[in-house]
Amino acid sequence: MRLLLGLTKPTSGRVERRPGLRLGYMPQRLQIDATMPMTVGRFLQLGIDGVNIADALARVGAPQLADARLADLSGGEMQRVLLARAAARKPQLMVLDEPTQGVDVGGQSEVYQLIAQLRDELHCGVLLVSHDLHLVMAATDRVLCVNQHICCHGHPEQVSRDPVYLEMFGDKLALYTHQHNHQHGLGGEVVDNSACNHAHRHNHTQNKPDQDAP
Numbered sequence: 489m490r491l492l493l494g495l496t497k498p499t500s501g502r503v504e505r506r507p508g509l510r511l512g513y514m515p516q517r518l519q520i521d522a523t524m525p526m527t528v529g530r531f532l533q534l535g536i537d538g539v540n541i542a543d544a545l546a547r548v549g550a551p552q553l554a555d556a557r558l559a560d561l562s563g564g565e566m567q568r569v570l571l572a573r574a575a576a577r578k579p580q581l582m583v584l585d586e587p588t589q590g591v592d593v594g595g596q597s598e599v600y601q602l603i604a605q606l607r608d609e610l611h612c613g614v615l616l617v618s619h620d621l622h623l624v625m626a627a628t629d630r631v632l633c634v635n636q637h638i639c640c641h642g643h644p645e646q647v648s649r650d651p652v653y654l655e656m657f658g659d660k661l662a663l664y665t666h667q668h669n670h671q672h673g674l675g676g677e678v679v680d681n682s683a684c685n686h687a688h689r690h691n692h693t694q695n696k697p698d699q700d701a702p
Contacts, residue, residue: 489583489585489615489617491503492505492511492583492615493511493513493583506580509580509581510577510578510579510580510581511577511579511580511581511582511583512573512574512575512576512577512578512579512581512582512583512612513574513582513583513585514567514570514571514573514574514582514583514584514585514587515570515585516585516586516589517586517589517590518558518566518570520558520559521559522559523559524557524558524559525557526557526558526559527554527555527556527557527558528541528545528553528554528555528556528557528558528561528569529541529554529555531558531569531573532544532545532569532572532573532576536573536576536577539576541554542554544572544573544575544576545568545569545572547572547575547606547609548568548569548571548572548575548602548606549568549602550565550568550569550572553565553568553569563589563590563591563592564590564591564592564595564599566590567587567588567589567590567591567599568599568602570587571584571587571599571602571603571606575606575610578610579610579612580612580613581612581613581614581615582603582606582607582610582612582613582614582615583615584603584614584615584616584617585617586617586618586619587599587600587603587616587618588600588618588620588623596620596623597623597627600623600626600627603616603627604627616628621657624644625644625647625648626644628644629643630642630643630644631643631644631647633647633650633652633653633656635656639652639653639656640652640653
C-alpha cells in the first residue's frame, strides 16, 4: 500500500501508475490531540481545493458532523469522516487501510456497504486491506492473501477453497445468509428496524493468524 501511494520506494522491480492518477487514501487510524480545536469541516478542507463540506459528509451519511471537533468523534464517526475525505478527492482509486478500525461489530457491515456505494457513485476502484476475513470474503470482488508474498488470489469463494489458504486459516469457514432488516447509527447502534431489508453473506473463521487480506 505504501509503495502504491509513493511513500516507500521499491527495493526491486518498479511501480507503474497511470499519469495523473487520482488517489483517495484512508489511513488505518488518525491520532488527534485531545486539545486540538480543529473541526470536521476544517479537516476536510485541508489540502483539497473547492471541497463542498456538506456534500462530502452527506455522501457518507454524516451531515451533522461539520462543526464537531475531530477529537470528540466516536470510532464510527471518525471512520466516516476519513472516508468522506478520501472520496472528496473524486479518486480513480481509493486506498483504504483497515476501514472498520475502531468501529464496533454492529457498524462494520454499514461501513462496507458505504464503501460499495462510493465505488459505484465515483466509478473508482478500491484497494482495501483488512484482517477481518469474514468481512473481506463477504464484501469484496477479488481477494489477495498476503504473508510476505501473495499466497493466493481470486474470487472470495475460490480463495476460500485454495489449499494454501486452508493451510493458513483452516477449514472453519462457515457461509450463511443473514437477513439484515435494521439500520445502524454512526456508533453501531440500531436506529431503525424497518429502514432496510437486504441479505448479507457472512464468513467466519477461528484462530486466524495475523496475515493481511487486502
